Structures are given as structure tokens and as C-alpha cells.
Amino acid sequence: MDHTKANLGHLGGPFNTLASHGTNTASKHNSEFYETLHGRGSCKDSIKKRPKKKFITQKVVLALIDVAKENNEKEWVQRYWNTWHCQNDLLTYKGRAYGNLCKNRFCSVCVSIRKADMINKYLPIINTWSNIQFLTLTVKSQPRQNLDKWMQGMKKAMSRILDMCRKRYKRGKGSKLIGIMSLECNFNPIRKTYNPHYHILTATKEIAEIIKKEWVRLWNKGQKTLALPYLQNIRKVMDTEKDIIETIKYTAKIFTDPEMKKKKGYKAKKDHKIYAAGLHEIYKAMKGKELFGKFGFNLPNGGSLAPKEQITNKAEHWVYDPKITDYVNTSTGQVMTQYVPDEELESILDEGIDLELK
Numbered sequence: 001m002d003h004t005k006a007n008l009g010h011l012g013g014p015f016n017t018l019a020s021h022g023t024n025t026a027s028k029h030n031s032e033f034y035e036t037l038h039g040r041g042s043c044k045d046s047i048k049k050r051p052k053k054k055f056i057t058q059k060v061v062l063a064l065i066d067v068a069k070e071n072n073e074k075e076w077v078q079r080y081w082n083t084w085h086c087q088n089d090l091l092t093y094k095g096r097a098y099g100n101l102c103k104n105r106f107c108s109v110c111v112s113i114r115k116a117d118m119i120n121k122y123l124p125i126i127n128t129w130s131n132i133q134f135l136t137l138t139v140k141s142q143p144r145q146n147l148d149k150w151m152q153g154m155k156k157a158m159s160r161i162l163d164m165c166r167k168r169y170k171r172g173k174g175s176k177l178i179g180i181m182s183l184e185c186n187f188n189p190i191r192k193t194y195n196p197h198y199h200i201l202t203a204t205k206e207i208a209e210i211i212k213k214e215w216v217r218l219w220n221k222g223q224k225t226l227a228l229p230y231l232q233n234i235r236k237v238m239d240t241e242k243d244i245i246e247t248i249k250y251t252a253k254i255f256t257d258p259e260m261k262k263k264k265g266y267k268a269k270k271d272h273k274i275y276a277a278g279l280h281e282i283y284k285a286m287k288g289k290e291l292f293g294k295f296g297f298n299l300p301n302g303g304s305l306a307p308k309e310q311i312t313n314k315a316e317h318w319v320y321d322p323k324i325t326d327y328v329n330t331s332t333g334q335v336m337t338q339y340v341p342d343e344e345l346e347s348i349l350d351e352g353i354d355l356e357l358k
């Protein structure tokens, strides 16, 4: 995509800048009036929520760009601009929307599309588990210069545990471990430290207990206590879908309570802040790491249909306008969703973004 666009503040204009790569993209066909729509597109419900996600993402990403510029990290500036442009242009056709996806984990639009996809894939299987448990595994909080190394170490520790248990099971000396997991990280604005942690859904309570036991053993050898046993938590899953979402998030929490009180949910609350420099460090540590994993089961085959392609001259063009936080039809001027950000969200995004790390 052409990133000079943002510098020019170019938001309207013709649709000839749409690139065609990956799935879910839309590109201009040979004829002036025909478009090729790639992929399955997004449904109405998902499109309705898009302006809000664009609004949050663009504001946060602009702060992240400032942080990356300050650090002189050009490739990160570029990545964040990619996300700023994500789904700026949409084509709609027969109630579905098509446009380029940046696929970055700091993009709320892409994360939510991935989320829906993961729920479709995993919920039917997880619903068959008999006694689903939610396991949280932590290690000591870390300063930013150690974060990358520690996240790597946690991944290694987890695969060592799963490997060992797999061998035990094959020898007939242990249970089969079944679950999904994801490695995440929070920023603590008071202590300026990072809390990498695993969220794991297991099929039974026994599995959660085995993993917890091995985790505690692995990190607490000799004199060292690197994972306090009482901070490793197991609870029963009451709302499977909610906890799946919690486990497949794949990204860092954007809104943080500056006082670090017991947090509930991930919604923006008026006293919440966005710590852009902290988030930037987390995204850097997450880069190139596979954070999600499943163990002890396979997804059923099929389902992965070849990307669909449609050619039509009936598609409508829309461009996201940050000033009105909505998509505007390029030929009629019509506004797509009438989304209006609530005051709370607006005030966080206007005043609650903190760029300082020190």
C-alpha cells in the first residue's frame, strides 16, 4: 500500500490505489466499472462495529507512531501506518464488505476478524470438553529490556512441559493433555514493568493441575522463585465463549487502569489510560512469536475453502473519514453506520494516551 497517502491526508478520491494481496481484498478490474472481490468479506454485524474499531485503532496507532519515531524505529513507523490504513477503503456488495487487511495484532479491526474466525473453529470442539478450566500462569514481572527473552523462555518452558507429558502419556504413565493456550503481556504503569502470562483452557481440572504443577516446578529450582505458586491460578469456566475470547486475544490490552485495581472486562472506562510506549514494547516482544497454540487435539479438516472471487460492477465504494468516524459512500456521500463515539471513549483517546515510558 502507498503510505504517502497518510502524509497527504488523502482520504477521498478514486479507488485506484487499492492493492490486491492476501485474502479479503478488493482490487480494480480491467474495466473502469468492474471490481474483483476477493475472499468471503465481512457480514453486516461486523461492518457495523468497524467505525468504532477504526476510531480506536487510528488514535492509538498515531501515538505508537510517535513512540516509534522517537526511538528511530522506521520499520515500526511503517507497520503502524499500515494499520492506520487498514480497511480505509471498502467495497460493499450484496450485504458484505471487502477491503485490505493489515493483519497486525495492534489493529482492532484485524484482531476482531481473527477472533470471529477462531471462535468458529474452536468453539464446537471446546464445547465437547467435560470440565473446562481456565488456567493463568505467570512469572515474575520484568523490566522492558528482559521482556523478549522472558517471553521466549516461557514458550520454551511450555513446550518442554507439553513434550514431557506427551511422552509420559505414550508410556501409559500420565493423562493426555488437551487444551488451547496463548501467551500475553500486560504493562504495569505504576512499576513500569511487564507481566507476561499464559492463558490456557484445559479440557479437565486434572490437566490444569498437571500443567500448573510442572510450571511451578520448572520456574522454582534451587534458591530461585521465578513463578510464585499462589499466583498460578485455576478456575472453572462458566462462560465458554467469553473465556475462549480471553484465550485467543492474540494482542495486548489497550486500555489500562492507571491504579492497577482488579480489572474486570476489557472495555474502556473513563479513568483508564493508554500507555503507548508500554504497548509498543509489548508489540516488539511479540513480533515474530507464535503466541497461540493448541495441544492434544486436531481441528477437523475441510472448512478451508479456496478464496472466492467475484467480479461485479455493482459494488459500492466507501472511504473511512476520521473526522466523522464513519465510512462515506464515494458516489452518494451517504454515511454508512451513523456511529458516534461516546464521550468516555473520546476523552480517553483525546487525553488518556500516555507516550512516556520513564
Ligand SMILES: [Zn+2]
Binding pocket: 083, 086, 087, 101, 102, 103, 104, 107, 108, 109, 110, 111
Ligand atoms: Zn488491520
